[in-house]
Amino acid sequence: MSPGKSGIHPAVSDRPLSGLRRSRAVLVTGAGGEMGHALIEALAAREGTSVVAMDIRELEPGVREHCENAFVGDVCDAQLLERLLAMYEVDEVFHLAALLSTRGEFAPETAHQVNVVGTLNLLKLAAEQARSHGRPVKFVFPSSIAAYGIPDLDTKRKAGAVKEDQFLEPHTMYGVNKLAGEHLGRYYEGHYRKLAKDRMERPIDFRSIRFPGIISADTLPSGGTSDYGPEMIHAAAQGKPYACFVRRDTRIPFMTMPDAVDAVLRLAAAPKERLTRCVYNVAGFAPTAGDFERLVLERFPKAKVSFQPDAGRQSIVDSWPEDVNDSAARGDWGWSPRHDLETAFDQYLMPRIAARYG
Numbered sequence: 001m002s003p004g005k006s007g008i009h010p011a012v013s014d015r016p017l018s019g020l021r022r023s024r025a026v027l028v029t030g031a032g033g034e035m036g037h038a039l040i041e042a043l044a045a046r047e048g049t050s051v052v053a054m055d056i057r058e059l060e061p062g063v064r065e066h067c068e069n070a071f072v073g074d075v076c077d078a079q080l081l082e083r084l085l086a087m088y089e090v091d092e093v094f095h096l097a098a099l100l101s102t103r104g105e106f107a108p109e110t111a112h113q114v115n116v117v118g119t120l121n122l123l124k125l126a127a128e129q130a131r132s133h134g135r136p137v138k139f140v141f142p143s144s145i146a147a148y149g150i151p152d153l154d155t156k157r158k159a160g161a162v163k164e165d166q167f168l169e170p171h172t173m174y175g176v177n178k179l180a181g182e183h184l185g186r187y188y189e190g191h192y193r194k195l196a197k198d199r200m201e202r203p204i205d206f207r208s209i210r211f212p213g214i215i216s217a218d219t220l221p222s223g224g225t226s227d228y229g230p231e232m233i234h235a236a237a238q239g240k241p242y243a244c245f246v247r248r249d250t251r252i253p254f255m256t257m258p259d260a261v262d263a264v265l266r267l268a269a270a271p272k273e274r275l276t277r278c279v280y281n282v283a284g285f286a287p288t289a290g291d292f293e294r295l296v297l298e299r300f301p302k303a304k305v306s307f308q309p310d311a312g313r314q315s316i317v318d319s320w321p322e323d324v325n326d327s328a329a330r331g332d333w334g335w336s337p338r339h340d341l342e343t344a345f346d347q348y349l350m351p352r353i354a355a356r357y358g
């Protein structure tokens with residue numbers, strides 16, 4: 001373990017810079033979020049990887065201990081990003097920081113700032129890094145099923161598993177922002193500064209996954225609209241009643257957090273020549289809210305689940321596909337989820353949640 005990975009550290013270490021070579025690192029933004037928790041541990045276990053984290057809040061010690069350094073701040077703070085890049089030679093970025101779909105509808109302009117301007121800042125700095133060290137910077141960007149916008153329920157039911165280029169008219173600011181992030185990444189990879197004489201070809205190696213709802217046994221999401229799945233399970237495990245904010249027949253795709261982390265790592269590791277696109281769907285299982293209720297009641301017979309749909313949040317989930325077609329991810333980089341709905345409960349969620357809540 002490197003000295004930077006143990007003990008208590010200030011948010012940003014004050015190591016002197018002059019005369020020192022910058023050390024190579026992988027940057028993870030939104031490191032304190034749900035995916036950050038799970039991904040950082042897996043990244044730190046990769047041989048030769050030093051993780052530099054960034055989050056708007058101080059990291060929990062369990063996450064911090066896997067990082068070489070941790071910066072507290074905003075992805076819109078260009079000065080902080082520049083300071084970070086003055087200290088580290090970043091050759092891979094996992095840009096997880098975002099405001100999710102429910103929170104984004106309460107503050108759409110703030111969501112745009114964080115989700116789009118923050119992404120633009122990072123892409124620009126990544127491109128500058130690429131120029132300075134003469135190699136492309138890999139930029140991994142989790143996008144979302146929120147990038148889809150299906151006009152009505154009838155169309156959603158008929159559409160079934162949608163492909164990456166269908167229904168790209170999102171109804172939420174978050175979805176609009178994620179779609180914009182995908183396009184920005186594609187632009188920085190293939191077209192950035194098209195007319196500049198001194199332009200570098202392909203400074204960014206941009207790779208993106210449109211994630212479904214994600215269920216973790218260890219953390220709870222906040223501010224999303226797929227949150228009813230994980231919330232129902234965690235509430236039941238704690239013996240708390242749960243009022244589900246969507247109808248029982250609501251169907252969207254989900255996957256477990258270990259599968260989501262596996263997808264990120266597999267896509268990041270895939271040989272570039274195998275990739276036929278920048279943005280990939282990944283599917284896990286596609287239960288209704290009623291399927292979650294059934295499994296929760298089977299595993300926790302005393303659980304109390306009611307359905308009290310919220311019209312606004314329901315309309316968001318109704319605009320997301322019932323399922324996604326992930327054949328490109330399967331063919332190009334060997335995507336294959338470990339968990340279906342039953343094994344997600346029995347092999348992943350139940351043992352860990354039982355341990356967590358006793």
Ligand code: SER
Nearest residue numbers: 100101144224225226
């Ligand atoms: N989990 C996200 C949300 O609910 C969707 O990707 O906003």
